[in-house]
Amino acid sequence: MKKQFSLFLLSTGIILGSVSMTGCNSQEVNAQELAKEVEVNQEVNQLDVFGKVEAATIRELAVDFPATIETIDLKAGDLVEKGTQLMTLDYESYKNEIIKKEQEIQLLKVEREAAYNSLDPQSVTINQKNSELKTKQNQLSNGTDPELIKIEEQIKILDQQISIAEKDYEVSKSLIEVGGISDKELKDKEMSLAELKNNKYQAENALKQLTTSKQLEVDSLKGSIDSLQLTVSNTSTEKASKVETLDIKIQTAETELKEMKAKLTKAYLKDKAIVLDQKEGVVYEILVTEGTRLKGGEPIMRLIDPSKLTALVDVPEAFINKIKVGEKADLYLAASPDDAISAKVSRIAQAAKVVNGENMISVELEVTENQAVLKQGYEVNAIIYY
Secondary structure, eight states, X not given: OEEEEEEEEOOOOOOOOOBOOTXXXXXXXXXXXXXXOEEEEEEEEEEEEEEEXXXXXXXXXXXXXXXXXXXXXXXXXXXXXXXXXXXXXXOHHHHHHHHHHHHHHHHHHXXXXXXXXXXXXXXXXXXXXXXXXXXXXXXXXXXXXXXXXXXXXXXXXXXXXXXXXXXXXXXXXXXXXXXXXXXXXXXXXXXXXXXXHHHHHHHHHHHHHHXXXXXXXXXXXXXXXXXXXXXXXXXXXXXXXXXXXXXXXXXHHHHHHHHHHHTTOOXXXXXXXXXXXXXXXXXXXXOOOTTOEEOSSEEEEEEEOGGGEEEEEEEEGGXXXXXOXXXXXXXXXXXXXXXEXXXXXXEEEEEEEEEXXXXXXXXXXXXXXXXXXXXXXXXXXXXXXX
């Protein structure tokens, strides 16, 4: 849309008349009207659109473990500050599950200790070597061997240095043609680059040799275990196998216990209460009621950060090519229709939607001042300048 603003400049004509006085020479000055109307046309391109205030992001709180909602201490639309209690939970049964898991681990460790103590010396050696073998195999397959990682880091650093040196060398070759550097300086750069490439070559060879050596260690360890197993009885083999099985069970149970405890370390969980862990928030939606039984993983409420609200307006398809990200805009709220809120275009949707039979594109307007007056769901009139 276009509006024309006219500036009129009116000059006032001053008319000077002749004055005749006794004893003086008469002088006549013919005054001309100096005033004339000047119109300056100034075009301002603007687009009047409508929309609503929307949250830039809506945060969802969830409880990852079985629990029952005891109390809900707020309502949708409430503004709450950090530390405010939102809900309370009853999860004694989950705490008991953690205690049972801890007791299970202790029993497994006692059983494992007894099984280990019943092993004959050769079986103990086999068990130790099996543990060492698993560690070495895991390090090789997962790329976590400390010695190999050290060489790999050296190669990464050399790659960066070579890239810089190559660019420097190419620039230097251009400079020598115009006398910017000497032949000796160029030769030094060439030798430095060659040295870096040689260092990388040596590091890569060292990595290959060390990897081969590590694999030979694994193979040797396997052979040693096989030889020892030929000298032990079936009973000893069964005992050693039981120790290994118990080791796996203990490791699995400890991992499960760690995961169970981690679910109680959410920043918004304080003892039995769900509290707000950000500066402030608006309760957008409550998804449970008092007495709701949670199985674990269900969302319980959604929150809005009131400091990150935007205006989402619909722009007709015919005008969308005129709008660009960064364009200035003014917002007007129904509560204060005469007060403009400065904003700018922050995002333009890449897909259209049909509104009342017309193709519209959603445009997001970021408020650049007076953010506090916006509230989720407010209707806005907006003027986008282009």
